[in-house]
Amino acid sequence: MEYEERFDKAIQVTGVGLFVNLGLTVFKLFAGIVGNSAAMVADSIHSLSDFLTDIVVIFGFQIAKKPVDESHNYGHGKIETLSASLVGIMLFVVAGQILLFGLRKTLLFAEGGNLEQPSLIALYAALLSVISKEFMYHYTIRQARNINSMALTANAWHHRSDAFSSLGTMTGLGAAIFLGGKWVVLDPLMAVLLSIIIFKVALKIFHNSINELIEASLDNETEGKIRQIIRKTEGVKAFSNLKTRRIGNNIAVDVCIKVDNALDIGEANRISIHVEHSLKKTFGPYTYVLVKAEPYVREPGGKPEDGEIPEHPVNPEKHETCLRKQPD
Ligand SMILES: [Zn+2]
Structure with missing residues (x-):
């Protein structure tokens, strides 16, 4: 595959993700507000940060695509690495947000506080999020392997971690809606667990890209x-x-x-x-x-x-x- 063609492919794949993330942000925010679900509102904010990350990544690819020139004798490949590290940082931030959100709600419940019961539309939004994100993982990882791109691989795993986090939201929402009572606490607990998984993914992406930036030797x-x-x-x-x-x-x-x-x-x-x-x-x-x-x-x-x-x-x-x- 030609050098430029490879970047065009990467931009195209990330562009599909960008539109999915934008659609999910809008629908999930709507469902979270109408469906009285703080978890779904948080989930939609996550999608918003994903949408912003996609913009960063596409910008990175646009620059990395530039061929070798007089002042960049080794090409612009490192910009792709830099955008992967930015995705890693953003994932850290999002994982931290979800962790805090989950802990706060769990503490509230432990202190005898009342967690409000969400409605069905929030559950549908979570289901849509899980399905579309898992689909995006498979689509993106296949393309990442085709063109052997680290940034695209990072983004594919991000899609999957999104699917997992929405699955957690969905489980918690399902329990809160259909069982009610003390089961409502499953929602924030699931969020805490999922944030740890996202932390791990973020650490791996960040570690790999920083190593590349500081010119680590090959394996x-x-x-x-x-x-x-x-x-x-x-x-x-x-x-x-x-x-x-x-x-x-x-x-x-x-x-x-x-x-x-x-x-x-x-x-x-x-x-x-x-x-x-x-x-x-x-x-x-x-x-x-x-x-x-x-x-x-x-x-x-x-x-x-x-x-x-x-x-x-x-x-x-x-x-x-x-x-x-x-x-x-
Ligand atoms: Zn995400």
């Missing part, structure tokens, strides 16, 4: 695959100083390969290009690869060929390597 499995590709490339005797990171949907690899010191510069360059092509073949054409070729000098009692050698040479004075680049 062990991916790095292992990269090592294997470099090691297998013909002419590479050893390598060192492998550095990896993620830029939006793409990965970046820096590596220093060691080649036979009898080779001329053209041959050494061909091996470097071969490493680059092999990596791009596996990780996609938009992989950022920087390969430096150096003559292979076997350390006294050193490592066997075709292996990764330690990042710190035995004698840095003797080996002018890319690991020890002094400022000019």
Whole structure:
């Protein structure tokens, strides 16, 4: 899939979510007020924050879609990461709101207070919310996998956490409407439980995107695959100083390969290009690869060929390597 096409798809999928969230906000707010349900009003405020989040995400995609330019040599992929972290933050806020709301009502009940009984329209709104949100989860996660987008995956899980939270609201509302009496407390208790689930989702999204923003290395499995590709490339005797990171949907690899010191510069360059092509073949054409070729000098009692050698040479004075680049 082409670079721009991928973002157009992401914008389209998020746009569908935006309209669903807007529709749910309006209907749930109406049902909450008419149906005398504070829980449904809170649920509608949640949908409103989701609607606002969608605007942020679409804005993020619009910018991330811009190709590499003179002042952004690595593209704009990180903006997608930044919007994912904003979704994480907003989820934290919403989870906190639901938690406080649920705790307050539960405390009120525990102190012998009266919780008002909601009416059926609030229950219908909750049912509609559960069905449409679960549908949106499946729709969004399928598209997220198609275009391999972290921001879209985050949004899909958000849809599901919305479905769960509306399911909680629905259960509580059902008990409050049909059983009445002390069952009314199920509504706020369910809200407390659901807020914890949303906290967990928010933490995961936030953790992943912040790690990417601070240039964390790729996971062990991916790095292992990269090592294997470099090691297998013909002419590479050893390598060192492998550095990896993620830029939006793409990965970046820096590596220093060691080649036979009898080779001329053209041959050494061909091996470097071969490493680059092999990596791009596996990780996609938009992989950022920087390969430096150096003559292979076997350390006294050193490592066997075709292996990764330690990042710190035995004698840095003797080996002018890319690991020890002094400022000019
Ligand atoms: Zn939500």
